Amino acid sequence: MRKVTSLLPALAALLLLTACGSEQAGTPGAGTPGAVAPASGTAVTDPPVDGVRITSVTIPSATPTLNSDGFSVHADPLPTGDSGISAAYEVTNNGTEALTYTILFDFTTDTGEVMGNSHETVRSVGPGATERGTIRVGVLAPGASRVTRVKVSRVTKVPAAEAPLASGECPPSGLRLTTDDGDAAMGLRVVGLHLENCGKRDYSLDGYPLLELLDKDLSPVQGVRIVHGSGGISTGTGFDEPARPLVLKPGESALSGLMWRNTTESGAAVNVPYVRVRAEQRADPVTVTPHLDLGTTGKLAVRAWMRPSK
Numbered sequence: 001m002r003k004v005t006s007l008l009p010a011l012a013a014l015l016l017l018t019a020c021g022s023e024q025a026g027t028p029g030a031g032t033p034g035a036v037a038p039a040s041g042t043a044v045t046d047p048p049v050d051g052v053r054i055t056s057v058t059i060p061s062a063t064p065t066l067n068s069d070g071f072s073v074h075a076d077p078l079p080t081g082d083s084g085i086s087a088a089y090e091v092t093n094n095g096t097e098a099l100t101y102t103i104l105f106d107f108t109t110d111t112g113e114v115m116g117n118s119h120e121t122v123r124s125v126g127p128g129a130t131e132r133g134t135i136r137v138g139v140l141a142p143g144a145s146r147v148t149r150v151k152v153s154r155v156t157k158v159p160a161a162e163a164p165l166a167s168g169e170c171p172p173s174g175l176r177l178t179t180d181d182g183d184a185a186m187g188l189r190v191v192g193l194h195l196e197n198c199g200k201r202d203y204s205l206d207g208y209p210l211l212e213l214l215d216k217d218l219s220p221v222q223g224v225r226i227v228h229g230s231g232g233i234s235t236g237t238g239f240d241e242p243a244r245p246l247v248l249k250p251g252e253s254a255l256s257g258l259m260w261r262n263t264t265e266s267g268a269a270v271n272v273p274y275v276r277v278r279a280e281q282r283a284d285p286v287t288v289t290p291h292l293d294l295g296t297t298g299k300l301a302v303r304a305w306m307r308p309s310k
Contacts, residue, residue, distance in 0.1 A: 041088065050155035051092045052103050055132075057150050060084040083116075086136040087150040093125040100124060100163035102289065104154040107137040107147045115144045117153065124160040156273060158287040159218070174199015174250075175279055177286040187263055188234055191290040193256040195279050195305065197248040205246040205280060205305045209256050213300070214274035214287070221272050224298055231301045233259055243304035255308045259301040260294050267296040279305075 041056035060083070085107060093099050100123045107116040116137040125131050137147065164178050165171060176198045182191035197203050208228050213221040225231075230239040239259055246254055258275070272292035276285045292300065 049152040051094055052089060052152050052155050054087050054089050054150055056088045058086045083137055083140050085147050086134055088134050090130050090132045091122045091125055092130045093127055096127050098124050098126050098160035099157045100160045101155060101157045105135050106151050106153040108149045109145045110148050113145060115147050116140055156289040162285050162287040164286055164288060170198035173284050175203060175283060177277060177279060179288045179290055187261050189260050189262060191258045195254045197250055197252050200250055203248045205254060207243045208302050208304050210278040211302060212276040213272045214276060216273050218274060224270060224300055226300050226302060228302060231299055233261055233301050239301055239303045246305055253308055254305045256305050257303040258290060260292055261297050262293045262295040263297050264295040269296055270294040
């Protein structure tokens with residue numbers, strides 16, 4: 001019978017030799033299954049996107065591990081399950097007023113497939129100022145492909161004085177206005193407007209929120225008709241309920257909403273990244289970012305302020 005010589009020890013030695021350049025002697029867990037070799041940041045020179053740029057990316061080095069087929073080389077997760085992938089970024093405000101930035105970062109493969117993302121809000125960046133931070137992808141989904149890049153996917157920026165506040169904060173007016181993630185079905189889009197009386201006095205409402213549509217430069221958008229109620233966009237949505245006077249006591253909330261279709265027929269499509277909202281005429285403005293893709297319909301429906309359904 002022909003004698004078969006096992007190649008496993010030789011392969012193991014070769015893999016350990018190639019891996020030793022990325023591992024340091026004395027590092028806890030180095031060379032053991034489930035451990036990650038020390039990672040260092042790689043500088044990134046991509047141009048900024050709306051004042052935001054990635055400056056470096058840190059991806060754990062590959063280490064040899066043993067599976068049922070023998071040795072293979074891949075990046076193992078950290079013992080906690082965290083991928084260990086992160087990126088340093090900076091935000092530079094080239095404008096003339098303080099801005100609050102909301103940034104979507106995508107963690108991708110070499111082919112651009114998105115394996116994870118992270119939202120970051122950088123508040124009150126002054127004119128000419130630069131703020132720096134670090135984002136992490138955290139735990140990737142089981143079976144995710146190897147992440148090799150991080151990119152700035154989307155940037156929105158609003159005047160700092162008009163930015164929605166973080167959860168738990170209350171503005172001097174005592175009214176906190178936010179939006180939800182919205183809902184989409186068959187070309188219909190609905191985004192909720194949520195108003196909370198976080199102050200210490202009662203607040204009266206009667207009617208509809210006041211809206212100003214803004215383009216990417218925060219200039220008014222022309223040619224869009226704002227209608228009270230559904231405006232025939234869709235029935236059965238509750239948008240046609242009549243406005244009623246409301247009194248919000250401290251701790252109480254009201255709900256409104258925006259509705260549109262992104263139907264595209266003849267003419268140029270209209271996209272509205274920003275909406276400046278006032279709860280009523282005397283209220284301070286809050287600029288939100290629902291990203292209205294109105295298609296060629298040229299119509300946006302707004303719902304009257306209502307108490308939330310119980």
